[in-house]
Amino acid sequence: MPIQYYIYLCLALFSIGVIGVLTRRNAIIVFMCIELMLNAVNLLLVAFSKMFHGAALQVTPGTTAGIDAQIFVFFIMVVAAAEVSVGLAIIVMMFRNTHSVDINFLNRLKN
């Protein structure tokens, strides 16, 4: 499978996430679109890892080249889990103060 197909797929997924962040006003949906973008990047990292591994296998059989990207994806997942727990706590606190999850309420921060 050519690497370009995976890149196009991940770009489409990432752009859908960007459009969601730009067009929706519900804070939870915006947060979910950020998760979507993170997953697009994860998939692309794994695809590149396999591309690199395939190129290295032809030179030296039995190599583990390209494993770093998969470790990196694992750490991205760890950071995403920590980020979601804190972010959802912030959204809950915002809902408790304003009784809404509309992100336009947050523009009072600029004054």
Added chain:
Amino acid sequence: MSTLEILFYALSAFVIISAIMVLVSKNPIHSVLWLILVFFAISGHYILLNAQFLAIVNIIVYAGAIMVLFLFVIMLMNVKQENEFKKHLLVKFIGVLSGGSFLVLLVALVKQTVQLQGQKVLLKEGNIGLIHPLGKALFTDYVVPFEISSVLFLSAMVGAVIIGKK
């Protein structure tokens, strides 16, 4: 067309359609359910790439833990569907336009890149995605980041509790 290609196209179409439905759905709960479908399809892609450990972790962590947390928060807040806030139509159009132009720009860039021409992704061969090589790398070369991530989890837990208590 081989079986792998058919699986790739089917999973890709599934991912894109579900991701669009995440945006289009009015009800946040439906968005969460569509997002769970996206994560399952991405796990299918990982299995296709023979990254079995990441496929299972993706299902357990994302579809299992994170999305349940999202559902929990949405049901806890009980946001009324009728006061769903609308964004201005012009702002929506500009958002879609800028996201679409971002996509077109990067696709054109990838199409022109010479280094990526003729590069192939190994689909089912290669065993770097299995648990044994990954665990070996994680506990030898990457043991310090692994321990630091546990500190990160501890601080995230303390932060979530402190923010939630106020």
